[in-house]
Structures are given as C-alpha cells and as structure tokens.
Amino acid sequence: MSKYASNPDAIRALVHPEEVHRDVYTSPEVFALEMKHLFANTWVYVGHASQIPEKGDYITTEIGDQPVLVVRHTDMSVHVLYNRCPHKGVKIASEACGNTGKFFRCPYHAWSFRTNGNLLAIPLKKGYENTGLENTDAVKGLAPVANVKIYREFIFARLNDTGESFEAFFGDSLSSIDNMIDRSPEGKLVLEGAPLRYMHNCNWKMLVENQTDTCHPMVAHESSAGTAVSVWEKEQAKGGPKPMAVEVYAPFMAPYEFFEGMGIRVWPHGHGHTGVTTSIHADYSAVPGYFDQMVEAYGEERARAILGENRHNTVYFPHIMIKGPIQTMRVFRPLAADRTLVESYTFRLVGAPDMLFERTLMYNRLINAPTSIVGHDDLEVYERAQKGLASDALEWVNVQRLYEPGERHDVTETANGTSERQMRNQFAAWVHYMTLDMAEPARVEAAE
Amino acid sequence: MTTDTLTRLTPDTVTEADLTAFIYREARLLDELAYEDWLKLYAQDAHYWMPAEWQQTDPRLQASLMYEDMLLLRIRVERLAGARTFSQKPKSRSQHLLQAPQVDEMNPAANLFRTWTSFHYVETRGDEKEFFAGWAKHEIRVEEGALKIALKRVDLLNFDAPFGNIQLFM
Numbered sequence A: 001m002s003k004y005a006s007n008p009d010a011i012r013a014l015v016h017p018e019e020v021h022r023d024v025y026t027s028p029e030v031f032a033l034e035m036k037h038l039f040a041n042t043w044v045y046v047g048h049a050s051q052i053p054e055k056g057d058y059i060t061t062e063i064g065d066q067p068v069l070v071v072r073h074t075d076m077s078v079h080v081l082y083n084r085c086p087h088k089g090v091k092i093a094s095e096a097c098g099n100t101g102k103f104f105r106c107p108y109h110a111w112s113f114r115t116n117g118n119l120l121a122i123p124l125k126k127g128y129e130n131t132g133l134e135n136t137d138a139v140k141g142l143a144p145v146a147n148v149k150i151y152r153e154f155i156f157a158r159l160n161d162t163g164e165s166f167e168a169f170f171g172d173s174l175s176s177i178d179n180m181i182d183r184s185p186e187g188k189l190v191l192e193g194a195p196l197r198y199m200h201n202c203n204w205k206m207l208v209e210n211q212t213d214t215c216h217p218m219v220a221h222e223s224s225a226g227t228a229v230s231v232w233e234k235e236q237a238k239g240g241p242k243p244m245a246v247e248v249y250a251p252f253m254a255p256y257e258f259f260e261g262m263g264i265r266v267w268p269h270g271h272g273h274t275g276v277t278t279s280i281h282a283d284y285s286a287v288p289g290y291f292d293q294m295v296e297a298y299g300e301e302r303a304r305a306i307l308g309e310n311r312h313n314t315v316y317f318p319h320i321m322i323k324g325p326i327q328t329m330r331v332f333r334p335l336a337a338d339r340t341l342v343e344s345y346t347f348r349l350v351g352a353p354d355m356l357f358e359r360t361l362m363y364n365r366l367i368n369a370p371t372s373i374v375g376h377d378d379l380e381v382y383e384r385a386q387k388g389l390a391s392d393a394l395e396w397v398n399v400q401r402l403y404e405p406g407e408r409h410d411v412t413e414t415a416n417g418t419s420e421r422q423m424r425n426q427f428a429a430w431v432h433y434m435t436l437d438m439a440e441p442a443r444v445e446a447a448e
Numbered sequence B: 001m002t003t004d005t006l007t008r009l010t011p012d013t014v015t016e017a018d019l020t021a022f023i024y025r026e027a028r029l030l031d032e033l034a035y036e037d038w039l040k041l042y043a044q045d046a047h048y049w050m051p052a053e054w055q056q057t058d059p060r061l062q063a064s065l066m067y068e069d070m071l072l073l074r075i076r077v078e079r080l081a082g083a084r085t086f087s088q089k090p091k092s093r094s095q096h097l098l099q100a101p102q103v104d105e106m107n108p109a110a111n112l113f114r115t116w117t118s119f120h121y122v123e124t125r126g127d128e129k130e131f132f133a134g135w136a137k138h139e140i141r142v143e144e145g146a147l148k149i150a151l152k153r154v155d156l157l158n159f160d161a162p163f164g165n166i167q168l169f170m
C-alpha cells in the first residue's frame, strides 16, 4: 500500500518547522522515494578528478541507488554514464576503480563502448541487419547522466533536469571546497589513501544530521575522547610534547560554550557548516615549513585568511560532508531505510609537507574507521535511535533547539553553534527536492 | 611456559617454542579479556598496526584501520572498562583460533624475532557475531629477560570491506 508515492502533501506533512515524523527515518517507502526523487533532483557528488587522471581511468559509484561510472575519455573530458549495458542490462564495470583502456567491453556478449559511452561495436552485427536496431535506445550506447559539473576537480552530477543550476544549488557554500583547496600551496588536492568503509545499521540522515550536532560530543564521546584526555593527563607527568593523536581527540571533549561560540552558518538548499569563528581543528600544532610555503604562494595576508578559516563540518546536501582544515570528506551512501555505508576519504594538499597528510590519515583512522573508538560511540547512538524509533510512544523527532518562529531556509545566516537550525535547514530542502518532480494531485479550484 | 622461564631469557636462548608459546599466550589473554596483562606483552615503543591497503608498506602515509602506539592502546583498554562506554553495553567478547605460528626470522644478534600466524577471529556483542580472518605478523624482541612485542601487524583478508564496529583486538 502506498502512502507517500505521488502524494506530495503526505511528504510535506512529515516535516514540521521544529519536528520530523519518524517515517522519514524508518519507512522503506519514503526511502524508495528518496532514491527516485531526492537523489535525482539534487547535485550529487560522484568523485574527484584526481582519481581518474589518465585516459580510460574510471571509478564506479551510485547516485542514490543508480549505478554509474565516471570515466576519463580519450579527449580528457569526464563522462558520467549509467553503469548498465544497453543490451541486456549487465553492469559494465564491477571494480571500484580501474583503467578500461580505449573502450569498455561488456562481459556478457562483448558489445563495446567508447569511453564517452558511444556504442563502438557489436560482434556478428549481421544478425541485426533489417531488425531496426538503429531505431532503438540500445544502439545509443551507455546512457549518459544528463547534468555533470566539475567544480575545481570535484565532480557532481544530477540525474533529472529538474531544479536549480549547479551554481544556484550550491551558491556560497562552495567556499568550503575553495578553502580546502586553497590550503595547498599549489592550489591542488589529490584524493589519496584508501577510503575507510564503515557500515551503519541506521538511516543515512541520522549521519548527515550528526555532522552539525554539537550537543553530543561531550556526552557521547566522553568514553573515547574523554578517556584519551584523562590517560594523557597521567602521561603528561613524564614530559614531552602533546602527541598529535591527543590533539586530534581532545577537542571532542570541548565544553558546550566552545561549540556555542563557534557558530553555525546555513546556506540555501540545505547546505551549512559548523565552525564560523573557531573549530575543533583550530589548535593543532603548526607543521614546520608549511606557513612559509603558504606565504610564498599567496602572500602573508591571504595565507592568514586561508588558514584562519576554521570550518569544522560542511554539509553539502544531501549526502556528503567535508572538513577543510583536516582535508577529509565523508560520503553517506544510502542502502536501505536502516542501512548506510559511510566512506571516508582523505586528500593530500599538493606541495605541502608530508606531515599534513600524516595528520589527515591519523584523523581519519582515529575518528572515522570501523576500528575508531569515536566512531563506536556515534554508531551506537544511531543504532539505538533506529531501534528506539520503533516505539509507538511518540511519532515525532524533536529538532527544536534554538528554533525561532518564522525561521527561513532560503537565506545565508549564522546562528549559535549549538542550534539545530542546520538540521531544520536540511529538512526544508528535503521536502523541496522530494516533491519537486512529484505530480501534484488535482485540486478542487478554490473559489476566489 | 611460566613467567619464570620468560624472565630468564636472553636473545641467544630464545627458542622457536618460546615464540610460539608467546603468540598463543597473547591470544589467550585477549580472549580472557585480561587487557592489563595483555598490554604488558608490548614494548614501550611498540605499535599495533592494521593496514587498510593491500601489501601496505607505510603506516604513516598510507591509510590504516589502526596504527596505535602504547598511549592509544592504553586509551582503548581504559575505555573498555569505562562506566560511560555506551558501545560496550552490552560488552563484546572475542575468540581467536590460531594456526600454528611460523617463525620467519630468528636473529638473536639483532635481538629480533619475527613470526607469522594465520587466524580466525570472532567478536560478539549482544545478539551479533562477526567473523574475521587474516594474518598476524609479530616482531618480537627480548627486554629485561622477557619477550616483548615491538610490532604486531594484522592484515585482514578483507581489509577493504565495509565493517561495522570492531571494538576489541585481533
């Protein structure tokens, strides 16, 4: 029985200004509609150009539940193609990444395709003479994803033609990507290091919301970051500098006032970031030689401005988060209403000292790995939330903290860092992109 | 092997049997959740390394699942006992099944002994049971008459698979 399909009013009714219905997290039908509408109507991150530097290089990924491949063509252009043979549907590329040479060859009947998707050859083509094959979609090759935009090597794609242009969709939020790239003295990032993959038995939106939830670290992470601080305090007596790992762990135990003061900025279309004035990354020790390189590249004033930008987590709606100051990115890949794959990536700042990349990798394994004790804290609460939402005691999830009636979601504004405003911002965008291409029910004309 | 024998060791007197017994003892301490005793098997400058890349050579500039010094291991151990460690309510338990360790290097002159052990590992928590397989490589030396682990490297068979929480030690 379908409750929400073709029923935009029912979708809208799931989100109130200051609370959200539990079906948003638990309903398989809502999940299916997210795949069909939300992920098709938004600009979705599909990869970084540094992963496919050579002709024939490709990566495979998904946009929502749609398998796609991202490939470097012979003329060096980047193409995003559905990973589906136009003959009988076989997935063309099965590995996470690779090089296909000059063409893709389907493993089933050997139809082959140029790296821009065009059909190159069919074995025993004679068998199709006078069958009208030339009038079918099959002959067009691997179907392209209609809208692709590469922004400073970050590749985004949108399945549907519905909605804003790339520039309008992201607007000023691109400043977080800019800042991460500008931290390289050469203005260039390379995605490097294996992604850490972490399976979560919970809804993908719990993860996205948590990126700007600043009221949980000192509670949920007392066991990991708190223990790290207390063990280090005992060790300190022995002397020596504070280890890099303690610098990474300790700010997770910062008090509420710290998070209140650091601020949250919201942008239109569901994007936003924590860390407007300071962040959990602000007090890392200087890496020898790095600042001088930055001054040489940008001049002192600009170098200070770039490094003084202290963004903590930037959420790009719907499903990625980047941390510019530590050069990591998390991609939340929805698999089912109660199942999400989290992939955490690391970027190397080209031209910067190795120690910066060492810290990036350390951050990723201490915070984002399946073996990370900080990750254990978070996953535990998500899974408990997924289970708790089965309770009929309440149907609504509260996101009311520092809510002000009349709050807008089409503006750029900053708020108190412990506000749940960015979560509300995301849900406003969620409703918008869920219903953007849903057929509206015929309405009785109101007499005016 | 008793603690007595261990404390009388010198690099020259270490036998393959000593090394094998030591590897089994480590696994047993882990399965008995005797983490304080387990930490004592490690040298002060030791590392516990779980690579995230195939045939990884560098723990510093390549991604790993774990690369922990004694401070980080101690944090883990203290955390497991913490009152507000919610991901350990209920607690996890582990079981190691080791193939006979193979001694890859006996080098008393350098005070370096290397072993290779294939294992199966099960971690349970609540109603969940997760199974892992892999290979542990130990670099061992003699310190103050006892064997100590300088490096334990755990290569998982499926190091690149998406895992849920792995909370204990392989």
Ligand code: FES
Binding pocket: A085, A086, A087, A088, A089, A090, A106, A107, A108, A109, A110, A111
């Ligand atoms: S399914 Fe691809 S060639 Fe037949």
Ligand SMILES: [Fe+2]
Binding pocket: A210, A216, A217, A220, A221, A378
């Ligand atoms: Fe957290």
